[in-house]
Amino acid sequence: DQQVKQNSPSLSVQEGRISILNCDYTNSMFDYFLWYKKYPAEGPTFLISISSIKDKNEDGRFTVFLNKSAKHLSLHIVPSQPGDSAVYFCAASTTSYDKVIFGPGTSLSVIP
């Protein structure tokens, strides 16, 4: 049973436009959510996180939105840059320091 779902395996966006990556989760006990970015041959790199007490967190070009009632979160990247091309993993945990449950990832391609 996949507790964290990313239903879009891939996404292509023009440089300068907005990239929106979506994520759904099933476990209502999750209260801390993270996005990781992964380049080939490297480990995942932490991007941004959000606690369940918030509905939005912003860091530069990256914004994460959380809709707890819908068990849905999204990552917005604006403006998208070619260097953003990578696999993005949505992840969740029951506390901020617990093990992390990852989704299957969305491969983002930003086209120059």
Next chain:
Amino acid sequence: DTGVSQNPRHKITKRGQNVTFRCDPISEHNRLYWYRQTLGQGPEFLTYFQNEAQLEKSRLLSDRFSAERPKGSFSTLEIQRTEQGDSAMYLCASSPPILAGAYEQYFGPGTRLTVT
């Protein structure tokens, strides 16, 4: 470079052999995690240490898998009698003490295991 390091980066072994991987976390991090990632999937949790204590093990971690973290520093993951299904990327991550106020896990580059 003071990030998480993992050795070896690649390991090819024959079915039935034992393999051991090493992870060196960021020096001030007291929590250490092992994950496994197969093609097209996200990392899957295997086990977790706080200092030298192994606090949780996934049901994915069969009896052939064992992990240690002596003295709360580096960690090793051993797979005995490897099977082809063990072929995967094995990722190690570490994170700082809870009181430090930062919770994200920092990942190493991984060890890619191929069982022939």
